[in-house]
Amino acid sequence: MVLKGKVAYINLSTRKLSQEFVPARMRTLYLGGRGIDMYMLYNHLKPEIDPLSPENVLLVGAGLLGGIPCLGSGRCDIAAKSPLTGAIGDSNLGGFFAPELRFTGFDHLVITGKAEKPVYLLVKNDEIEIREASHLWGKDTFETQTIIRKDQDDENVKSLVIGVAGENLVRFANILTGMKNSAGRTGMGCVMGSKNLKAIAARGTTPLEFAHPDELLEYCRQMNDMITSTRWSKAQSRWGTMIIYSNTNTTGLIRTRNFQLNRLEEGQDLEPENIDRYSIGTSGCYGCAVHCRHRYILREGPHAPLYGEGPEYTSLGAFGTMVDCKRMETILVANHLVNKYGLDTLETGGLIAWAMELYEKGILNDKITNGLKLEWGNEEALYELISNIAHREGFGNTLADGFRKAIPKIGNGSEYYAIQVKGMSNLHSDERPTPSFALGIATSTRGADHLRSRPAIDMYGLPEDVLEELYGGPVAPDYNSYDGKPRMVWWQERLYAVTDSIGLCKFQTVFCSVHAPKWKEFSKLIQLATGMEISEAQLMEIGERIYTIERLFNLREGFSRKDDNLPERYFKEPTQIGLPVARNKKIDRERFSKMLDEYYELHGWDNNGIPRTDTLKKLSLHKEPSNLM
Amino acid sequence: MQKMLAIDPEKCTGCRLCEITCSIHNEKTCTPERSRIRVTKWENEGIYIPMVCQQCDVPICETVCPMHAVKRDTETQALVIDNELCVGCRLCVQFCPFGSIGVDDRTKKVIKCNLCNGEPVCVKFCEPAALQYVDANTLNTRKRRAAAEKFSDILKKTLARF
Numbered sequence: 001m002v003l004k005g006k007v008a009y010i011n012l013s014t015r016k017l018s019q020e021f022v023p024a025r026m027r028t029l030y031l032g033g034r035g036i037d038m039y040m041l042y043n044h045l046k047p048e049i050d051p052l053s054p055e056n057v058l059l060v061g062a063g064l065l066g067g068i069p070c071l072g073s074g075r076c077d078i079a080a081k082s083p084l085t086g087a088i089g090d091s092n093l094g095g096f097f098a099p100e101l102r103f104t105g106f107d108h109l110v111i112t113g114k115a116e117k118p119v120y121l122l123v124k125n126d127e128i129e130i131r132e133a134s135h136l137w138g139k140d141t142f143e144t145q146t147i148i149r150k151d152q153d154d155e156n157v158k159s160l161v162i163g164v165a166g167e168n169l170v171r172f173a174n175i176l177t178g179m180k181n182s183a184g185r186t187g188m189g190c191v192m193g194s195k196n197l198k199a200i201a202a203r204g205t206t207p208l209e210f211a212h213p214d215e216l217l218e219y220c221r222q223m224n225d226m227i228t229s230t231r232w233s234k235a236q237s238r239w240g241t242m243i244i245y246s247n248t249n250t251t252g253l254i255r256t257r258n259f260q261l262n263r264l265e266e267g268q269d270l271e272p273e274n275i276d277r278y279s280i281g282t283s284g285c286y287g288c289a290v291h292c293r294h295r296y297i298l299r300e301g302p303h304a305p306l307y308g309e310g311p312e313y314t315s316l317g318a319f320g321t322m323v324d325c326k327r328m329e330t331i332l333v334a335n336h337l338v339n340k341y342g343l344d345t346l347e348t349g350g351l352i353a354w355a356m357e358l359y360e361k362g363i364l365n366d367k368i369t370n371g372l373k374l375e376w377g378n379e380e381a382l383y384e385l386i387s388n389i390a391h392r393e394g395f396g397n398t399l400a401d402g403f404r405k406a407i408p409k410i411g412n413g414s415e416y417y418a419i420q421v422k423g424m425s426n427l428h429s430d431e432r433p434t435p436s437f438a439l440g441i442a443t444s445t446r447g448a449d450h451l452r453s454r455p456a457i458d459m460y461g462l463p464e465d466v467l468e469e470l471y472g473g474p475v476a477p478d479y480n481s482y483d484g485k486p487r488m489v490w491w492q493e494r495l496y497a498v499t500d501s502i503g504l505c506k507f508q509t510v511f512c513s514v515h516a517p518k519w520k521e522f523s524k525l526i527q528l529a530t531g532m533e534i535s536e537a538q539l540m541e542i543g544e545r546i547y548t549i550e551r552l553f554n555l556r557e558g559f560s561r562k563d564d565n566l567p568e569r570y571f572k573e574p575t576q577i578g579l580p581v582a583r584n585k586k587i588d589r590e591r592f593s594k595m596l597d598e599y600y601e602l603h604g605w606d607n608n609g610i611p612r613t614d615t616l617k618k619l620s621l622h623k624e625p626s627n628l629m
Numbered sequence: 630m631q632k633m634l635a636i637d638p639e640k641c642t643g644c645r646l647c648e649i650t651c652s653i654h655n656e657k658t659c660t661p662e663r664s665r666i667r668v669t670k671w672e673n674e675g676i677y678i679p680m681v682c683q684q685c686d687v688p689i690c691e692t693v694c695p696m697h698a699v700k701r702d703t704e705t706q707a708l709v710i711d712n713e714l715c716v717g718c719r720l721c722v723q724f725c726p727f728g729s730i731g732v733d734d735r736t737k738k739v740i741k742c743n744l745c746n747g748e749p750v751c752v753k754f755c756e757p758a759a760l761q762y763v764d765a766n767t768l769n770t771r772k773r774r775a776a777a778e779k780f781s782d783i784l785k786k787t788l789a790r791f
Binding site: 067068069096099103142145146155178179205206207208209210213214216217220221224228237280281282283284285286287288289290291295307309 | 639640642643644645646649650653654656657658659660661662663669670672673674675677734750753754756757
């Protein structure tokens with residue numbers, strides 16, 4: 001039965017293993033995946049511990065609907081206290097790992113302690129083994145997976161692995177599975193490295209049983225039809241998330257040269273169509289009808305031959321616009337490098353772009369960068385710095401610690417140029433013309449990040465009543481406006497918290513399309529797969545509970561209203577180019593503050609962003625930690 | 630003309646919806662291990678090939694079966710296993726050149742694609758149409774047209790000169 005998934009507790013210091021079924025009450029309160037991970041993080045972690053100490057808890061969770069044949073049900077949620085920000089560490093990845101984990105009988109892994117020597121975990125049909133991994137240490141992410149498959153003589157073993165960046169405790173090291181699916185944000189690979197844990201491999205043949213298999217199958221087919229009929233998914237199937245670039249760059253919504261311009265001039269080579277020069281087709285994650293990533297081959301040039309997957313829109317910014325590199329090939333090479341070393345593409349690009357601006361301003365010089373000429377568009381320097389960060393060599397060692405530690409180390413006013421919130425780099429999107437996005441990255445529980453809410457639905461010129469119906473209240477259709485935007489952020493935060501907890505892909509709910517599966521469809525899928533009756537309203541409340549427990553975690557770690565802020569430049573420097581909707585825009589400090597008030601009010605939090613007692617009671621959070629599992 | 634389950638590996642995106650839906654339809658559980666169709670992958674090179682019974686005209690499985698348990702469905706022309714007769718000797722598993730016959734670890738009998746009695750579920754779910762259930766002659770016509778296009782281009786250019 002799909003509800004019979006177990007949780008395994010693994011202490012790497014004592015090598016003690018234990019397991020139990022996920023209590024039914026946890027399912028009704030938190031569903032699975034991110035929801036249960038967040039609960040565990042709040043319950044199992046002592047406040048104010050060092051994220052790199054053995055006391056940190058690494059959580060791996062498959063979603064409640066993980067494994068069903070629709071909407072990208074292969075998502076896996078990874079959480080721990082973030083070594084990059086000190087706040088919630090949480091990152092979500094696709095691929096094939098989470099369903100394979102479910103086929104072993106486990107839905108959640110709770111990993112504590114630190115192994116004496118490098119180890120990897122092998123989860124195989126009910127059995128968990130801590131295995132020696134000295135032969136894997138030092139190997140890149142791709143080699144590591146290949147060796148594990150060979151060791152097990154089984155091509156169906158799926159692994160979560162770290163590369164050299166994770167081993168070297170780079171604070172934004174990712175965890176990767178397959179050729180590109182990665183939990184990139186908040187440095188979860190660094191936590192794995194700190195535990196001497198090189199990989200987690202899963203292989204299972206246990207049947208996943210559903211409450212109503214035949215009806216579920218038919219409904220899943222309808223869901224796939226529903227999502228693939230949207231224009232967004234059609235475009236994504238063909239071009240991947242890169243398709244976003246065509247619109248945002250033309251409009252002027254992309255930060256370029258770190259934060260100097262909001263459009264990459266002469267950026268034609270980064271248009272998604274150009275991937276066809278290298279692509280051999282697209283690739284899908286487990287159970288996905290959209291298949292949004294390209295399989296690309298570089299046949300010529302100094303880095304050839306090279307096979308990689310992606311790149312995402314994110315990488316077009318990280319190694320393109322932000323560092324002013326204008327060639328698709330540069331993106332493909334850099335994307336491959338970060339995946340191979342196991343680095344978060346976005347954080348890596350964000351930090352390098354920052355360093356380039358500091359170099360231009362004279363805050364950094366050749367002496368500090370060890371001779372690395374960090375000039376805009378210098379792709380060789382880009383590649384070298386990526387490698388230096390992963391290996392903690394030279395100036396890369398400074399950047400490898402992320403903004404929080406690099407800012408005081410570099411000093412000299414460098415903070416002003418850092419485009420980060422809570423210590424995490426922002427995407428390359430420029431939110432000055434879009435207050436909804438600006439509020440979203442400021443309030444995101446894991447630091448500057450678009451995937452906690454991504455309130456993009458006001459960008460398509462939809463009529464006011466459509467927005468009102470979707471969001472349950474008035475939202476201005478003009479995306480430059482501040483009106484109703486807190487409602488958008490609040491609604492999307494809850495939707496994504498639920499999406500991450502049932503283990504489906506965010507692209508296949510309200511991401512760019514109103515006509516995508518959401519509460520009603522999720523409720524029906526849960527009923528058919530598990531037999532649980534959870535109404536739309538209850539799902540919204542679960543989303544609220546998850547987001548609020550994340551808030552409680554951050555408050556406990558010392559974060560508050562002052563951290564729900566934007567970099568100073570958003571308020572001071574207006575955008576310079578682009579279409580009229582994007583030109584000469586900056587965030588109004590007062591109106592931003594008012595949005596924040598409204599946003600807290602919608603969540604039921606007080607003016608300082610602290611959840612009110614009645615809110616906690618309503619969400620059954622007033623007795624946390626409750627130690628249900 | 631008889632329909633066939635045609636595979637176009639170039640279109641396969643490796644999502645495994647075929648495996649998942651096959652097992653849910655036939656086994657009522659999600660167990661790719663017991664799916665009649667499997668996607669074989671070369672992950673580091675991005676090559677994905679769905680493998681399934683080809684319903685051969687001269688079926689080796691039928692030839693080697695000592696119990697005559699492999700029979701042809703007169704409607705769909707699929708080769709189906711008669712579970713009453715199958716003794717689980719697995720000779721068919723050994724001899725199938727495509728590795729498309731599996732063993733059910735619970736019943737110890739063999740399992741293979743029966744074309745879902747003429748409505749293959751995997752085909753319904755295959756978004757990129759790497760799997761198609763088509764008339765064998767249609768398939769042939771399509772491929773012929775695709776190949777002929779190259780010639781037609783040359784011909785058109787040649788004619789345009791006059």
